[in-house]
Amino acid sequence: MSLPHAILTALLEKPSSGLALTRRFDRSIGYFWSATHQQIYRELGKLEQAGFIRALPSAQPSRGQKKEFEVLPAGRRELTRWAGGEQDSKPIRDALLLRLRASAVVGRAGLDEELRRHLTLHRRQLAEYEEIEDRDFGAATDPEDRLRRLVLRAGIGLETFWVEWLAQALAEVTELDAAAEDGPEGPGDGPAG
Amino acid sequence: MSLPHAILTALLEKPSSGLALTRRFDRSIGYFWSATHQQIYRELGKLEQAGFIRALPSAQPSRGQKKEFEVLPAGRRELTRWAGGEQDSKPIRDALLLRLRASAVVGRAGLDEELRRHLTLHRRQLAEYEEIEDRDFGAATDPEDRLRRLVLRAGIGLETFWVEWLAQALAEVTELDAAAEDGPEGPGDGPAG
DNA sequence: ACGGGCATGTAATTAGTTACATGATTAA
DNA sequence: TTAATCATGTAACTAATTACATGCCCGT
Numbered sequence: 001m002s003l004p005h006a007i008l009t010a011l012l013e014k015p016s017s018g019l020a021l022t023r024r025f026d027r028s029i030g031y032f033w034s035a036t037h038q039q040i041y042r043e044l045g046k047l048e049q050a051g052f053i054r055a056l057p058s059a060q061p062s063r064g065q066k067k068e069f070e071v072l073p074a075g076r077r078e079l080t081r082w083a084g085g086e087q088d089s090k091p092i093r094d095a096l097l098l099r100l101r102a103s104a105v106v107g108r109a110g111l112d113e114e115l116r117r118h119l120t121l122h123r124r125q126l127a128e129y130e131e132i133e134d135r136d137f138g139a140a141t142d143p144e145d146r147l148r149r150l151v152l153r154a155g156i157g158l159e160t161f162w163v164e165w166l167a168q169a170l171a172e173v174t175e176l177d178a179a180a181e182d183g184p185e186g187p188g189d190g191p192a193g
Numbered sequence: 194m195s196l197p198h199a200i201l202t203a204l205l206e207k208p209s210s211g212l213a214l215t216r217r218f219d220r221s222i223g224y225f226w227s228a229t230h231q232q233i234y235r236e237l238g239k240l241e242q243a244g245f246i247r248a249l250p251s252a253q254p255s256r257g258q259k260k261e262f263e264v265l266p267a268g269r270r271e272l273t274r275w276a277g278g279e280q281d282s283k284p285i286r287d288a289l290l291l292r293l294r295a296s297a298v299v300g301r302a303g304l305d306e307e308l309r310r311h312l313t314l315h316r317r318q319l320a321e322y323e324e325i326e327d328r329d330f331g332a333a334t335d336p337e338d339r340l341r342r343l344v345l346r347a348g349i350g351l352e353t354f355w356v357e358w359l360a361q362a363l364a365e366v367t368e369l370d371a372a373a374e375d376g377p378e379g380p381g382d383g384p385a386g
Numbered sequence: 387a388c389g390g391g392c393a394t395g396t397a398a399t400t401a402g403t404t405a406c407a408t409g410a411t412t413a414a
Numbered sequence: 415t416t417a418a419t420c421a422t423g424t425a426a427c428t429a430a431t432t433a434c435a436t437g438c439c440c441g442t
Binding site for chain 1 (some may be wrong): 196197198199200201202205206222223224225226256269272273276277280281282283284285286287288289290291292293294295296297298299300301302303304307310311336337338339341343344346347348350351353354356357358361362365366369373
């Protein structure tokens, strides 16, 4: 349960309105913690009630009106407390890997297209990360930016892994399909429906 | 929403009881799709009602009594249908990366220990995967095992990435802490509480 | 005055987690 | 005969997703 802490971090980096936060979650924050605008508005309400953040005085409290938030001392303390503890990474849930395993049982129909599709997506994401690194962290010297660059490099490393793995998987699946077309044998479910 | 398909895949590979499934989700299946026993029992009930699976006739329907399930033709069709579509991987939510970003704002107290802890965990997981590959996929020749080995290799690749990234992150954080101790300067929050 | 995009929010549903309850089997 | 473990299940809660509702502001 780290969404409140993601929001506190984002607001400490820069006070923002709900929609502005949503945009940042779609971009930089989303590289390690994703959230929709509904989650964000709900959580902003809770954080405000808990006394961790407050609306900037300039913002009127009316629907449809922009409302900017900043972190209060209690909010910073809470984030510091959280950052002092242990964060367990949640176990993996990857639908593509599940599909591969399913394909081993019910056949590989359409699998190569799906691998190609993911390969395109991950190549695009990798390019985006690398562009950001060049643009924003060309010469990161202060401790804050060096930590943020580490986070970005995790994203780059992960995307690099996926691109390489997908290329390898695609090669292997293509080979399997070709072999099955040449001489179908064995009790398998066939290469393509 | 892929838990039912994870269960169908697992049951096609080998008919099992709820607890046996739970054990497999803690092990091989859990490498790409995790689930608790409560989720599994609930989902088994739904799948049975939907006519996708059935209890083996040998199993009595009483509480505390083992009850084994197998996949019915309709269940296999459903899995085939699902495997024919697109599977979007969910956006990342990684608490450790979030914590790094938070540490850039509220200070790095305890960060090195946390990185070391994760490093140990990922090294252990990597060793486990590699052992499995040696043991179960030494000479994977049939298409089914080659696909399953691809899945395992994704796990190996991911863990390898984390181990490397964590080592790098630890080196950098250690360096930052040392520099801060030598000559603390700038408006930062300090290296350790 | 209205259409489009900005901005905040509600409601309903589904998925996932945590805690606990119950019965069956087995071995000391 | 009792304790441990196997095995299935209920209940309550929290988080996340999906769909929709409302009001503001700006350009035409």
